[in-house]
Amino acid sequence: MDRKEVTSLKEFICIICPVGCKIKVDFELSSLSASGFASAPAIKSIHGFRCQRGEKYVQEEIINPKRTLTSVVSLKNGEMPMCPVRTSVPISKDILEEMTRNVSQLSVEAPVKIGEVLVKNIMGSGADIVVTRDLNRMIN
Amino acid sequence: MEKPIIVIGAGPAGLQVAISIVKNFQNKEGFFPPVIVIDREKHAGGILNQCIHTGFGLAEYKEELTGPEYASRVLQEFRQLGIELRLSTTVIRVDENKMVTTLSPHRGLEKINALAIIFTTGCRERARGVIHIPGDRPAGIYTAGLAQKFINIDGYLPGKRVVILGSGDIGLIMARRLTFQGAKVLAVLEANNFVGGLARNVVQCLDDFNIPLYLSHTITDIIGKNRVEKVKISRVDENMRPVWGSEFELACDTILLSIGLIPENELAEMAGVKLDPSTNGAVIDENYMTSIKGIFACGNALHVHDLVDKLAVEAKEVGKNVAEYVDLSIGNSSTKGSLEFNAGTSVNIDENIRYILPHKISGKKTVKFHFRVRKPLNDVTLRMGNFQKRFPYLLPNEMSSVTIPAEYFERIDGDYLELLAVKGVKKVKGKEEDSELIQSQIVREVKIWIEKKLPV
DSSP: EEEEEEEEEEEEOOOSSSTTOOOEEEEEEEEEETTEEEEEOOOEEEEEOOSSHHHHHHHHHHHEEEOOEEEEEEEBSSSSSSSEESSSSSSEGGGGHHHHHHEEEEEEEEEEEETTTTEGGGSSSSEEEOOOOOBBOOOO | OOOEEEEEOOOOHHHHHHHHHHHHHTSSSSSOOEEEEOOOOSSSGGGGGGSEEEEESHHHHHEEHHHHHHHHHHHHHHHHTOOOOOOOOOEEHHHHHTTTEEEEEEEEEEEEEEOOOEEEEOOOOOHHHHHTOOBBBBBBBHHHHHHHHHHIIOOOOSSSSEEOOOOSSSHHHHHHHHHTTOEEEEEESSSSSSOOOHHHHIIIIIIGGGEEEEEEEEEEEEOSSBBOOOEEEEBBBBTTOBOTTTOOEEEOOOEEEEEEEOOOOOHHHHHHEOOOOOTEEEEOOOBBSSSSSTEEGGGGGGGGOOOOOHHHHHHHHHHHHHHHHEEEOOOOOOOOOOOSSSSEEEEEEEETEEEESEEOOOOOEEEEEEEEEEEEEEEEEEETTTTTEEEEEEEESSEEEEEEEEEOOOOSSSSSEEEOOOOOOOOOOOEEEEOOGGGGGGGGEEEEEEEOOOOO
């Protein structure tokens, strides 16, 4: 088993809310490459965040950065041609590109309601693809 | 039929101000006229319907919602109050007597005599002609908001190889949006030497996809016969003049322009409402009333907002003032009313501040000022007599505000609000840092001053 130790001094911009706190972190990341399992980074010092979510964001950003995906899918027989969707929770950044391709193939039948689940646990990410706009059926 | 209150525009500002007016009426005694919200689109929600990304409603609902989700929440409250909504209805004329002329397929042409009018007509986008980008005029040049509509509402991809001019939030959001839909965004260009949009958007829209951001650069030529083929990009100096020899080319088929939002006030102008040339929005008093009695303005139509949450706070305040004005106008209650409309004291600014609202105050009421600076400033202290507020930084892309309690205005005697760059100790959570010594930058002295003028 390889044991890699990486020490880093980095500045992150938190993306949790529009403030965008600049968070400076001095951390040590130990990774066991055989199992590909990384333990929580040993943070020597962290400052610059204005709330707890910033601290949590940076920890995740170091090990496994996550993002929320938003897009549109085809709406069949609807009052509008497209229906906006989102991932219910943030998903891992490394599957983001593949997920955008998968989502772009989806379509849904009108009417739809906010919160309606289109795909449960997409790509095993733990996130569902949900509708974000109430849209009616097309009136002729 | 009694004169109604007309809200023009059913975007977030229009919906919130209508909700606020009705809720404030409910707290008062007497009979109140109806509120009618008018919008030319088929759906309410305004620009929110095409903003399918998250970032809305964090302050209000403690959740990060997409634009349509936020619109739905507001609409729920709106519907519960039973406020009349006229969609697919275009206001074609407003005059200084508050006569509103509307046109719609199902109601035809109508003239409404309004008791009060609130302009919540949002913004339009700045186009190529305004900044005189030279070159050919091929297809494939869109403003960022239009491209957003094409993708998110109509389902069209505007192009495959894109160059974006302007690093405001719309430009950054569209860089990500296009990338998600399979287009290649070659670069985002920004003429200033600082980014226009939020830092978080630089991270999640550019850094995440390794899209290069060129500060102090702009497009100096567009080449293409029927469709855009390439652009020439040059570096610019601090006077926005292209630097000779810095030019390079990028082959592309689409250009997105994200070069500014302009408040939409054609109807207001038609009615004779005075506009402030530095915002292109109405000149207002501390109650958000315009130069015409009974006509108010708020939301993006008044000044461009960064966050819908702040816009909602503004709209709620305006709704309260409108209710008070209507209360006084129809002589409902016995209360004299505490609002003084179109008071005579002007608020003036110097060239470091791009604009400040409100333009006029009575000096008798606590006022929340909103303003924007022209360039980024660090560690400034706003001082007026004994009043003081410190800002760690002021950025042009973040609307700043300061609330000055009424009692401080009594002491105005040629005093002015002075923004001075002073050295201070910056305290951020966990660690104390010394801010940079900026005595040498005292030239960044910014003045907002209030001159006592005789009432007009």
